[in-house]
Amino acid sequence: MQFGYSEVCVEHDPGPRHPESPDRLRAIRERLKRKHGVEYVEGDPVGIDVISTVHDRSYLESIEEFCAEGGGNWDPDTTAVEETWDAIRYSAGQACWAVEKALEGATGRKTPFAIGRPPGHHAVVDDAMGFCFANNVAVAAQQALESDEYDVDRVAIVDWDVHHGNGTQDIFYDRDDVFFVSVHEQGLYPGTGDLGESGEGDGEGATMNVPMPAGTDDTEYLAVIEGPVAAALESYDPDLLIVSAGFDAHRHDPISRIRLSTEAYALLTDRIRGLADRIDAALAFVLEGGYGLELLADSVAIVHETFDGREPIEPDGEVGDRAASVITDVLVEHGLEDEVDL
Structure with missing residues (x-):
């Protein structure tokens, strides 16, 4: 894979006890x-x-001034230093680079993956939260839609971070040119992402939330991607598919209760790649969360390995009743119940 990376993003340092540490990028680089x-x-x-x-x-001007004055705690979770504003600009820039490369035809072993930080999917239209200042995937998606160079009318964003991508939802909630999917742990921070949150106005039906119960495993996440997500995006037919790739749904991540293995990220990558191929959509990845350093590094590495030719190991579990109930409810919410067999 091609990885969008800048040392400027390492200079954003919220402090030694903050989970969104520069060591996240260092660990990824070391593993790769x-x-x-x-x-x-x-x-x-x-x-x-x-x-x-x-x-x-x-x-944004307030954030830029806040950083110029030395930063501090924007909120209890979201901390800036003087270097943060440049890191924000570069992190969003890496996401735009990834989308541009995808639209230029980069596929297979050249598939682009932006590993900037701070992450972005919690940043709403007018505020920072959840370690995020600017919504990197949203900036990149908007640039693709506005570009005269690429023929992009519709963008899909699939967010598999364990936390709901509330910021991305907020930005595109009333629009029909972006289809947003968030697969996340039910009830976890920031407390949004109920399945009934499916868009409004022109965007009615263009937001798909899949709030999975604690304990959800590899087989059940795959059922989400192979079922409602695939059916919705095949119908939507986007020109570009961006993955908001957080890795904190790992079973050993310190802040979640979803039970994905490292292998699950190979499987999810394989399914998303196959979906992008079927709908003829350009494909790009953008880093979001993941706070166990070794787990994060191994998970990013296995995404790379999948594009480098490694075959994922298929799980042998079954979809449990709780996960099946959520998937069924999502299918009903989006009128897809006749198109997918669980």
Whole structure:
């Protein structure tokens, strides 16, 4: 894979006890040293004019000033330092680079994966939260839609981070040119993402939330991707598919109760890649969460290995009653119950 990376993103340091640490990128880089075919590219940073296509400009100006004055705690979870504003610009820039490479035709071993930080999927239109300041996938999706160079009318975003991508939902909730899917742990931070949150106005039906119960495993996550997600996106037919790739649904991650194995990320990658191929959508990955350093590094590495030719090991479990109930409810919410057999 090609990885969008900048050392500027390491300079955003919320402090030694903060889970969203620069060590996340260092761990990924160290793990990828053992892999063949890894390429690093530094995308250009984007400015406030680009980021403000999805965020309130006055909010962004406040963040820029906050960082220039030395930063501090924006909220109890979200901390900035002087270097954070540049890291925000580069992190969003890496996401834009990944989308551009995908739209230029990068596939297979050249599939782009932006590993910038701070992450973005909790950043709403006019505020930072959950370690996130600017919504990287939203910025990249908007740039693709506005570009005169690429023929992009519809974008799909699949967020498999264990936390609901409330910021991405907030930005695109009333629009029909972005289909947003979030598969997350029910009841976890930030407490949004009920299955009835499915869009409004022009965006009615263009948001799909899949709040999975604690204890959900590999087989059950695959059933979500192979069932309602695949059916919805095959119908939507996007030109571009972006994965908000968080890795905190791992069974050993310190802040979640979903039970995915490292192998699950190979399986999810394989299914998403197959889906993108079927619907002829360009495919890009953008890093979100994942806070156990070794788990994060191993999970990113197995995504790379999947594109490098490794065959995922199929699970042998069955979909439990609780997970099946959620999947059925999602299918009914989106009128897909006749298209998918559990």
